[in-house]
Amino acid sequence: MRYFLIKSEPGVWSWDQMVAEGAKGTHWNGVRNHQAAIHLKAMAKGDRCFFYHSNEERQIVGLVQVIKTAYPDPTDPAGRFVMVDVKAQKTFRRPVTLGQIKAEPRLAHISLVRQSRLSVMDIDDAAAALILEMGGMG
DNA sequence: GCCAACGTTGGC
DNA sequence: GCCAACGTTGGC
Numbered sequence: 001m002r003y004f005l006i007k008s009e010p011g012v013w014s015w016d017q018m019v020a021e022g023a024k025g026t027h028w029n030g031v032r033n034h035q036a037a038i039h040l041k042a043m044a045k046g047d048r049c050f051f052y053h054s055n056e057e058r059q060i061v062g063l064v065q066v067i068k069t070a071y072p073d074p075t076d077p078a079g080r081f082v083m084v085d086v087k088a089q090k091t092f093r094r095p096v097t098l099g100q101i102k103a104e105p106r107l108a109h110i111s112l113v114r115q116s117r118l119s120v121m122d123i124d125d126a127a128a129a130l131i132l133e134m135g136g137m138g
Numbered sequence: 139g140c141c142a143a144c145g146t147t148g149g150c
Numbered sequence: 151g152c153c154a155a156c157g158t159t160g161g162c
Contacts, residue, residue, distance in 0.1 A: 007160090033145080054160060098161080117143065117159050140162085147156080 003128035004039055005050040005112060006064070006086075007119045015051055015061045018088045025064075025087030029073045032081060036120035041070045043084050050123065050131060051088075052112070058098040060131060065089045093136030106130055 006028060008014070018026065031037055043049075043066045051062040068085035101107045107130060111121035123131070132138055 009160090058161075115143090116161060117145090119159085142161090143159085145156105145158085147154100149154090150152090 002042075002044070002047045003050065003123040003125065004043060004047065005052055005060070005110075005121050005123050007052045007054045009055050010053045010057055011055075015053065015088070015091070018051060018062065018064065018086075019091065021087065023087055025067050025085050027073075027083050028086050029075050029083040031073070031083065031120060032076070033119060036118060037081055039120040039122055040082050040084055042122065043069060045069055048089065048128075049086060050128075057095075059095040060101075060135065061092055061095045062088060063090045063092070063132075063137070090137065094134070096131055096134045100134060101131075104130070104134070 008018075028040070031040060045066055045068070047066045049064045049066065050060045051064050052060050064086040066084055067087050070082040070084050072079060073081045073083040098112070101110070102113055107113065107127055110123060110127050111118050115121070129138075
């Protein structure tokens, strides 16, 4: 099982809305960046994604599970980009802020810190374990 | 509200 | 095919 991180602006699609979708989950569509799309395609059923609120909040608030692997995103007129389906799995006991992540030397290498504009990224196992621990999810 | 990073577009 | 201009994202 691998870990990833997906970003959402809470004003557009929030963690509360994600939770409200329950077991049926939702399509993670609208990705229009090639590097982000590569990560979507790498996701397997059962993989986990940290759910990050960007902009106003800047914190990881939950964990979702991939329930359907990459397939064409109908909102892309060119038909080139893909989406996956995810469902909410766990709400973080304590959200992990970008500030905390930046203050942790063992997380200095992750894409969230190094490439602020990337909206879907992979997170290595060691970093994932640390983030879960920081969120009170260890 | 500003700015840096970066992807895309269009003129040449 | 290069590069300037422009648009978008997201942190501060």
